[in-house]
Amino acid sequence: MKTSIFLIGWTLLWGLATNTGLAEEHASPPPTVDEIVHKANHMAFYHGKDAKGKVEMVITDKQGRTRNRVFNMLRKDDGENDSDQKFFSFFQAPADVRKMVFMVHKHTALETEDDRWLYMPSLDLVKRIAAGDKRTSFVGSDFLYEDISGRSPAEDYHELLRTTDTQYVIRNTPKKPDDVEFAYYNAYIDKKTFIPMKMEFFKNGDQCYCIIESTKVEDIQAEENGNNVVYPTVTVSVARNLENGSTTQMIRSNIRYNVGLSDNIFTERYLRRPPRDAMR
Amino acid sequence: MRKTINPCVLLVPVLLMTVIFFDAQVHAEEENEKSFLDHFPPIEINGFFELRAGCRMQEDLYEKDSSVMESRLQAELFTYTDWAEFKYKGDVWGDGILERGEYDTREAWIFSRPTDFLDIKIGRQVLTWGTGDLVFLNDMFPKDWQSYFIGRDKEYLKAPSDAAKISFFTGLANIDVVYTPKFDSDRYISGEYISYWNGSLKRLAGQDAIVSADKPDRWFQDDEVALRVYRNINNYELALYGYRGFWKRPGGETTSGTAIFPELNVYGASARGQIGLGIGNIEIAYYQSADDESGSNPRINNSEMRYVVGYTQEFAKDVNASIQYYIEYMLGYSDYKENLSCGPARDHDRHVVTLQLTKLLMNQNLELSLSSYYSPSDSDAYFRPNMRYKFTDKIVLEGGANIFLGEEPHTFFGQFENNTNIYAAIRYSF
Numbered sequence A: 001m002k003t004s005i006f007l008i009g010w011t012l013l014w015g016l017a018t019n020t021g022l023a024e025e026h027a028s029p030p031p032t033v034d035e036i037v038h039k040a041n042h043m044a045f046y047h048g049k050d051a052k053g054k055v056e057m058v059i060t061d062k063q064g065r066t067r068n069r070v071f072n073m074l075r076k077d078d079g080e081n082d083s084d085q086k087f088f089s090f091f092q093a094p095a096d097v098r099k100m101v102f103m104v105h106k107h108t109a110l111e112t113e114d115d116r117w118l119y120m121p122s123l124d125l126v127k128r129i130a131a132g133d134k135r136t137s138f139v140g141s142d143f144l145y146e147d148i149s150g151r152s153p154a155e156d157y158h159e160l161l162r163t164t165d166t167q168y169v170i171r172n173t174p175k176k177p178d179d180v181e182f183a184y185y186n187a188y189i190d191k192k193t194f195i196p197m198k199m200e201f202f203k204n205g206d207q208c209y210c211i212i213e214s215t216k217v218e219d220i221q222a223e224e225n226g227n228n229v230v231y232p233t234v235t236v237s238v239a240r241n242l243e244n245g246s247t248t249q250m251i252r253s254n255i256r257y258n259v260g261l262s263d264n265i266f267t268e269r270y271l272r273r274p275p276r277d278a279m280r
Numbered sequence B: 001m002r003k004t005i006n007p008c009v010l011l012v013p014v015l016l017m018t019v020i021f022f023d024a025q026v027h028a029e030e031e032n033e034k035s036f037l038d039h040f041p042p043i044e045i046n047g048f049f050e051l052r053a054g055c056r057m058q059e060d061l062y063e064k065d066s067s068v069m070e071s072r073l074q075a076e077l078f079t080y081t082d083w084a085e086f087k088y089k090g091d092v093w094g095d096g097i098l099e100r101g102e103y104d105t106r107e108a109w110i111f112s113r114p115t116d117f118l119d120i121k122i123g124r125q126v127l128t129w130g131t132g133d134l135v136f137l138n139d140m141f142p143k144d145w146q147s148y149f150i151g152r153d154k155e156y157l158k159a160p161s162d163a164a165k166i167s168f169f170t171g172l173a174n175i176d177v178v179y180t181p182k183f184d185s186d187r188y189i190s191g192e193y194i195s196y197w198n199g200s201l202k203r204l205a206g207q208d209a210i211v212s213a214d215k216p217d218r219w220f221q222d223d224e225v226a227l228r229v230y231r232n233i234n235n236y237e238l239a240l241y242g243y244r245g246f247w248k249r250p251g252g253e254t255t256s257g258t259a260i261f262p263e264l265n266v267y268g269a270s271a272r273g274q275i276g277l278g279i280g281n282i283e284i285a286y287y288q289s290a291d292d293e294s295g296s297n298p299r300i301n302n303s304e305m306r307y308v309v310g311y312t313q314e315f316a317k318d319v320n321a322s323i324q325y326y327i328e329y330m331l332g333y334s335d336y337k338e339n340l341s342c343g344p345a346r347d348h349d350r351h352v353v354t355l356q357l358t359k360l361l362m363n364q365n366l367e368l369s370l371s372s373y374y375s376p377s378d379s380d381a382y383f384r385p386n387m388r389y390k391f392t393d394k395i396v397l398e399g400g401a402n403i404f405l406g407e408e409p410h411t412f413f414g415q416f417e418n419n420t421n422i423y424a425a426i427r428y429s430f
Helices: A002-020 A033-045 A145-149 A268-272 B007-030 B145-150 B333-339 B414-419
Strands: A050-060 A066-077 A085-093 A101-106 A115-120 A125-129 A156-163 A167-174 A184-190 A196-203 A207-224 A227-241 A246-257 B044-056 B066-080 B085-095 B100-115 B118-125 B161-169 B174-180 B196-198 B203-205 B224-233 B236-246 B263-275 B278-289 B304-316 B319-330 B349-361 B366-375 B380-390 B395-406 B421-429
Touching: A033 A156, A033 A167, A033 A184, A033 A196, A115 A268, A125 A268, A125 B278, A207 A246, B066 B421, B145 B414, B196 B414, B395 B414
Parallel strands: none
Antiparallel strands: A050 A066, A050 A246, A066 A085, A085 A101, A101 A115, A115 A125, A156 A167, A167 A184, A184 A196, A196 A207, A207 A227, A227 A246, B044 B066, B044 B421, B066 B085, B085 B100, B100 B118, B118 B161, B161 B174, B174 B224, B196 B203, B224 B236, B236 B263, B263 B278, B278 B304, B304 B319, B319 B349, B349 B366, B366 B380, B380 B395, B395 B421
């Protein structure tokens, strides 16, 4: 009993600390590896109950040729404790995907596939997409599906390699190495915000082939249960594929949290005619 | 259809302009300090310009060597107010096969979401439902197989409807009702672009015998109603369908030999959802040929049962495969055979296996796909390989073929054997 009260108090303190940034670091015992990983997962993918924003991707290949992807994304959490989520992406560019909608009901339980739909407006076609390899490119960029919707911490073993003045360095090794292309990845997690600032993916032993970096973090004001809070959010990130020399810069803008998105949005009704929240 | 301007379609742009103007006026009175133009909703303008050419791979006595030859401009306008959305999409193209300029309104509609439980879309619109992958059972909205067979973009497989779609959303189930006040047929194989088996001539025919059909065309009398009741249970999508209208392509002929569209009612059901690693779908439909329920009139299509079962799965990185088994089962077959006066008899049932393969390469900029249909009962097949390369975000290059094979000249795909063609296209989007 004592322990659980202590834990609740500790969690509240941490919540306050990360939300306000006021707490002294030495006031709390150092977090365990699992706590760091769960906190980082939360900071990267689970701010607020829901969110909306615009995403722009600039993909630059080895020769310097660029391609753009622009879409508005809505997200709503569907389960407790950073689990299931629903995503709604309304594409604005390029021309061949304009006004297409990609909807995902993400399931974090192991062995449960995500539900995915694609709506093609020129055919008025709602296509059900077979759950695929989550380690494939998202819309042809250097980010993978999992980089956008999150990789469940339960899929990897985690090890704290070292702690620097500003970061925790965590090595993540897949529990099922045959399911993924990487042997392990190192995540550099900011000690104050718990935002993953850099991820390096390795294969064939120690060959680093992909780096994802958070290059800009902004404090986004939001309301949570009637209180004003601040969610530190990565607004610019860069994925570099070291094998083919391609780079993708992802810029997130117009981000708003806790906007009160309805569950109905993530159904066929809105897939066929997107809500204004997605179009604007 | 094409070229014929229908009052409904004219109405929509007029309404659109009125609404924009009215909306602007109302707001202008409320907030005089803003300039008049500030109150117009932003109008999004998009579209593409495309060149497409293709030729037959063998001689066809009844058609040109070119299978497709066109330069096309598509323009799309979209805007919205607080209570409604408006869209216009139209194509103009120079058609080298018909040797004339053509225009087609693809979409011209108003959409409104007046309450939590109601959506309304009125005007010219493309409509699709059902679970089949390029196989349609309960989707009775117009198709354009002619465009598909000559290698136009997949978008053109669906022809638009002039209709009102009203959707109700309730906790128990959702209901779509589509009312088409004047029958919209398929853009069926008429002989203009594609040669076909002509039952009365008992030979292949094409531009020498363009199908002239007597299409039901009385407003609000020759109408169509399509209904779908659907519900999603744990992401298993269940649906019931109903349709009252006409066979979508000529399904009979008069004693004088004019092609007609007999009355048709369709009742069906479908289910789709996750099975194992992929998506399974099953759909069934009963086609009740209302003008010949007994099947004794050889000049009118008999009633049919149609079934499809399918499965789609990503079986390697960026490689997707979908396989389906489709059956058309003719009801009252003995009556049909007894009364058949001439021509080869259809089989009792028609079986078709479809396989769709898609592979993405080069950072998903190159898409290779193959749509294939094989009928073991008709001993015929149709293959549609296609290659699309996104050269830039604005320029897409495309190449492909339509390959028809068959043992008999009168089977569904076999009759098109001489239309086997290859095509290429370049599209610039703006």
